[in-house]
Amino acid sequence: MADAREGLRRRSRQGAERPRVIPAFVDFQFPKLVPAPPVGEGWLHEIKFDGYRVQIRVEGGKARLHTRNRIDWTYKAPSLLDAAAQLPDCLLDGELCALGEDGCSSFSGLRSALAKRSGDLVLFAFDLLFEGAEDLRPYALTVRKHRLAAMLAAAGDESAWALRPVEEFAGDPREVIQAICRLGFEGIVSKQRGAPYRPGKRDTWLKTKCRPSAEVVIGGWRT
Numbered sequence: 001m002a003d004a005r006e007g008l009r010r011r012s013r014q015g016a017e018r019p020r021v022i023p024a025f026v027d028f029q030f031p032k033l034v035p036a037p038p039v040g041e042g043w044l045h046e047i048k049f050d051g052y053r054v055q056i057r058v059e060g061g062k063a064r065l066h067t068r069n070r071i072d073w074t075y076k077a078p079s080l081l082d083a084a085a086q087l088p089d090c091l092l093d094g095e096l097c098a099l100g101e102d103g104c105s106s107f108s109g110l111r112s113a114l115a116k117r118s119g120d121l122v123l124f125a126f127d128l129l130f131e132g133a134e135d136l137r138p139y140a141l142t143v144r145k146h147r148l149a150a151m152l153a154a155a156g157d158e159s160a161w162a163l164r165p166v167e168e169f170a171g172d173p174r175e176v177i178q179a180i181c182r183l184g185f186e187g188i189v190s191k192q193r194g195a196p197y198r199p200g201k202r203d204t205w206l207k208t209k210c211r212p213s214a215e216v217v218i219g220g221w222r223t
Contacts, residue, residue, distance in 0.1 A: 027199035051097035181210035
């Protein structure tokens with residue numbers, strides 16, 4: 001209840017600044033890479049899927065899909081967006097995935113499915129940024145996730161396979177990450193329960209990966 005009240009207070013303070021319609025695109029909030037997940041009741045923990053981060057915007061029974069770089073991928077996922085079009089007007093944040101036979105997300109499978117524009121794509125939705133013209137970004141994460149789960153549940157069976165809410169894991173996150181790695185997933189994302197959605201920020205979301213990685217620039221030359 002405290003999270004809900006805080007979300008409502010933020011909404012009241014920022015109400016005059018919020019747009020009255022769903023924007024075409026909203027800058028993403030990103031997770032910061034950390035060596036171990038945070039511990040404490042103020043955090044929730046989710047699977048980190050191996051896919052493409054996307055937004056799906058639904059308005060007037062039509063759905064569009066954009067990547068984190070604002071590239072329109074609507075034409076790449078027709079079956080998924082047919083399912084999304086059954087939702088009320090909204091803006092979803094999630095991970096576009098293709099699942100292997102073991103139930104894990106597969107990046108190579110995703111690239112193949114996108115190239116073929118197949119019906120095997122799934123959106124693991126973990127945030128609801130707009131519901132109708134209502135801007136939910138100032139609300140606490142727990143409020144947004146509750147609204148998201150309720151909206152997807154109300155959509156019925158036609159959308160259930162393609163649009164899946166991301167559930168949090170209970171228990172010690174240090175044990176959770178070990179179990180997640182054994183199952184073949186990429187890692188976990190930890191988020192502050194009471195935090196608003198912060199576009200462009202990396203402070204209230206943290207990611208812990210099963211395999212160490214680094215970002216590098218690869219260059220070459222020819223004589």
